[in-house]
Amino acid sequence: MKMAKLFMCLLSSFFIFFASVPVSLASLEKNPLLFEFTEVKFVTKPDGSHYAQGYLNWGNLSPYEIIELKGSIDLLNKQGQKISTKPKSIESYHLDSGTSGYDFFELVDFDLVPSVTNPKQIEDAYLKPTYTFTLGKKAELRPDIVPGGITFGPSGDTLSIKTILINHGEATASNFKYSGISLTEFYQF
Secondary structure (H helix, E strand, C coil): CHHHHHHHHHHHHHHHHHHHCCCCCHHHHHCCEEEEEEEEEEEECCCCCEEEEEEEEEEECCCEEEEEEEEEEEEECCCCCECECCCEEEEEEEECCCCCCCCEEEEEEEEECCCCCCHHHHCCCEEEEEEEEEEEEECCCCCCEEEEEEEEEEECCEEEEEEEEEECCCCCCCCCCCCCCCCCCCCCC
16 A cells, blocks of 8 residues: 555656646757748649749757758648648758747749649648758857847937847846947938
């Protein structure tokens, strides 16, 4: 009886611990790329066949660089059926780490299977990528300081400029130094 209680206690501790652990980057490392097909148009060729044209947007969400990315992308309809006659090839790419969304885009065409004959059949179409890659080095955390808003106006004989600096980076901006500003255009009244 004591062994059963001990076992149940250990089992419940195991589930409580792992249920409370947030999703780790391991899931991103298994599937770090984000793909999207936007501004999709249904086009009919002179020979009567059809294709879908749109922007392929994609990016690396992982904190690791992606090395030797290769694979293909198929277009599927909202029922999950493949509607592209051949997949879009993903050539060998090297993607930097630490990006936060769709950093790459290109205009692509997907030739459609003969059964797709009208624009309604490609509504809500989505991409199914299949690829392989190797993880490279992890990105170093770094600051990314940008001005959040700038106001300026005359104050006597001087021009007063005020701004808010915002750190969009992952690391603290230590040893931050102000290097001044330069005016690119100046109009005297």
